[in-house]
Amino acid sequence: MVQILNRGSTRTSPRAQRKTEARRAEILRAAARVFRRKGVAAAGMREIAEEADLSPGILYYYFSGKDEILQYCQDRTLEHMLAAAEAARATPASTPERLRAVLRAHVQAMLGELEGATAHLEVEALPEGMREAMIAKRDRYEHEVRALVAEGMKRGELAKADAALVTRAMLGAVNWSARWFRPDGKLRSAEVAQSLADYLVRGLTK
Amino acid sequence: MVQILNRGSTRTSPRAQRKTEARRAEILRAAARVFRRKGVAAAGMREIAEEADLSPGILYYYFSGKDEILQYCQDRTLEHMLAAAEAARATPASTPERLRAVLRAHVQAMLGELEGATAHLEVEALPEGMREAMIAKRDRYEHEVRALVAEGMKRGELAKADAALVTRAMLGAVNWSARWFRPDGKLRSAEVAQSLADYLVRGLTK
DNA sequence: CTAGAATTTGAACGATGGTTCAAATTCTGA
DNA sequence: TCAGAATTTGAACCATCGTTCAAATTCTAG
Numbered sequence: 001m002v003q004i005l006n007r008g009s010t011r012t013s014p015r016a017q018r019k020t021e022a023r024r025a026e027i028l029r030a031a032a033r034v035f036r037r038k039g040v041a042a043a044g045m046r047e048i049a050e051e052a053d054l055s056p057g058i059l060y061y062y063f064s065g066k067d068e069i070l071q072y073c074q075d076r077t078l079e080h081m082l083a084a085a086e087a088a089r090a091t092p093a094s095t096p097e098r099l100r101a102v103l104r105a106h107v108q109a110m111l112g113e114l115e116g117a118t119a120h121l122e123v124e125a126l127p128e129g130m131r132e133a134m135i136a137k138r139d140r141y142e143h144e145v146r147a148l149v150a151e152g153m154k155r156g157e158l159a160k161a162d163a164a165l166v167t168r169a170m171l172g173a174v175n176w177s178a179r180w181f182r183p184d185g186k187l188r189s190a191e192v193a194q195s196l197a198d199y200l201v202r203g204l205t206k
Numbered sequence: 207m208v209q210i211l212n213r214g215s216t217r218t219s220p221r222a223q224r225k226t227e228a229r230r231a232e233i234l235r236a237a238a239r240v241f242r243r244k245g246v247a248a249a250g251m252r253e254i255a256e257e258a259d260l261s262p263g264i265l266y267y268y269f270s271g272k273d274e275i276l277q278y279c280q281d282r283t284l285e286h287m288l289a290a291a292e293a294a295r296a297t298p299a300s301t302p303e304r305l306r307a308v309l310r311a312h313v314q315a316m317l318g319e320l321e322g323a324t325a326h327l328e329v330e331a332l333p334e335g336m337r338e339a340m341i342a343k344r345d346r347y348e349h350e351v352r353a354l355v356a357e358g359m360k361r362g363e364l365a366k367a368d369a370a371l372v373t374r375a376m377l378g379a380v381n382w383s384a385r386w387f388r389p390d391g392k393l394r395s396a397e398v399a400q401s402l403a404d405y406l407v408r409g410l411t412k
Numbered sequence: 413c414t415a416g417a418a419t420t421t422g423a424a425c426g427a428t429g430g431t432t433c434a435a436a437t438t439c440t441g442a
Numbered sequence: 443t444c445a446g447a448a449t450t451t452g453a454a455c456c457a458t459c460g461t462t463c464a465a466a467t468t469c470t471a472g
Contacts, residue, residue, distance in 0.1 A: 015440095016439090016440085016448085023449095039247075039330070041245075041247040041248070042247070044428085044429060044430080045429070045430060045431080046429075046430090054450085055450065055451050055452065056430090056431090056451090056452075057431085057432080057433085057450070057451060057452065057453095058449075058450055058451075059431095060430095060431065060432075061448095061449070061450075065430070065431070066429095066430065066431090124245065159408075161401075161405060162401055165393070165398065165401050165402070165405075166401075166405050168382065168383070168386055169379040169382075169383075169402055169405055169406065170379070171382070172378050172379040172380070172381065172382025172383065172385075173375040173376070173378040173379040173382070174378070175378065175382055176374065176375075176377070176378025176379070176381055176382060177374070177375075177378065179378075180374055187371070192371065195367070195368055195371050195372075196371070196375055199367060199371075199372050199375055199409050200375065200409065202365075202409045203405050203406065203408045203409025222418085222469090222470085250458085250459060250460085251459070251460060251461080252459080252460095260420085261420065261421050261422065262421090262422080262460090262461090263420070263421060263422065263423095263461085263462080263463085264419080264420055264421075265461095266460090266461065266462075267418095267419070267420075271460070271461070272459095272460065272461090
């Protein structure tokens with residue numbers, strides 16, 4: 001997890017710390033919404049500031065710049081998804097069921113009404129130096145999912161296939177939902193999550 | 207198909223026309239490579255010019271600007287994919303086999319060594335006014351694929367499911383391959399195409 | 413060969429967007 | 443209450459990028 005430094009609060013009072021922390025979180029949420037709405041490249045600092053009801057300059061009091069904001073946004077979502085993947089591993093359910101759970105959580109992390117975020121799909125938007133660690137984390141997640149797929153195949157619960165490629169196909173299908181999903185559409189995000197997971201795992205059941 | 211106007215050649219000699227046409231095609235190929243390598247937003251006109259071994263200004267002699275270049279790039283790939291989809295419809299093979307053929311062609315259109323292009327995945331990068339027609343064309347393609355999926359279900363060749371959602375899942379999985387595929391990787395683009403198509407259609411076979 | 417048209421160049425322009433910063437305002441502890 | 447620290451503002455700075463254009467060069471018809 002990217003360490004949250006003390007930027008923007010040299011004050012030590014717990015009261016002030018909490019307020020600073022809250023401001024920072026507010027900014028991140030606002031940024032995540034703009035990133036999701038317009039894409040990272042098209043999201044301007046002025047727009048992020050407006051979304052958070054703040055002046056543009058203040059963003060630089062709480063963060064070093066757009067890159068850092070993006071980094072936190074991506075990190076948060078990836079951590080969330082990693083947690084879901086690790087939770088699934090600890091579960092006694094069958095491999096197909098655990099795989100479905102991970103995929104559902106993945107979709108919800110992106111499309112969820114309140115905290116859905118998609119910035120982590122644009123790791124290349126990070127500058128060199130920040131990118132590597134994020135890619136590593138994303139890869140860790142991918143490996144987690146792939147391990148689940150491979151385990152299912154080994155146990156005979158899933159049909160044999162190229163686990164790496166199938167994993168990428170699954171993740172691609174769910175990631176792409178961020179492009180077409182509309183909150184005001186016919187399907188709720190939970191339904192999308194359920195149907196996608198069912199279809200994708202079905203492609204491997206015997 | 208977007209009409210190729212006579213921009214950049216008021217000359218009427220067939221000889222000159224052909225040369226102009228060739229220059230234009232060269233520019234489009236160079237642009238497609240840069241778009242694919244860096245993404246549309248990060249691809250600069252100067253970089254496109256350099257990729258084509260030309261000066262930046264000349265691009266504006268052959269095209270009205272970046273938007274038009276992008277438009278042609280997207281249009282070409284979409285037309286290519288549409289042609290493949292329509293060809294599949296005219297084929298006597300089973301629905302699952304036709305679906306696999308379309309998906310394979312789709313992957314090849316993006317990852318093919320020579321002409322693979324991914325700019326059409328970024329329709330939102332087009333300005334209002336150009337975007338609508340491209341979205342319509344993309345949707346036409348999606349409908350074509352969906353029709354195939356629906357037909358297979360109706361005929362009993364494929365398991366019943368939400369055809370629209372499954373189609374999007376399939377297209378997402380193949381589109382995403384543009385993000386992770388590396389020409390110097392373990393798998394050739396044709397192998398990726400084959401395996402993806404197999405897995406995705408398998409998710410619907412009974 | 414030569415005049416006029418077509419093509420090409422590259423410097424400069426203007427808009428955009430990330431960022432900085434001096435000054436103003438608000439907050440906190442004593 | 444008040445001084446000093448923390449926070450906030452918004453105008454200005456600067457780099458980047460799409461684009462323009464006057465001038466230079468190349469091509470072609472007669």
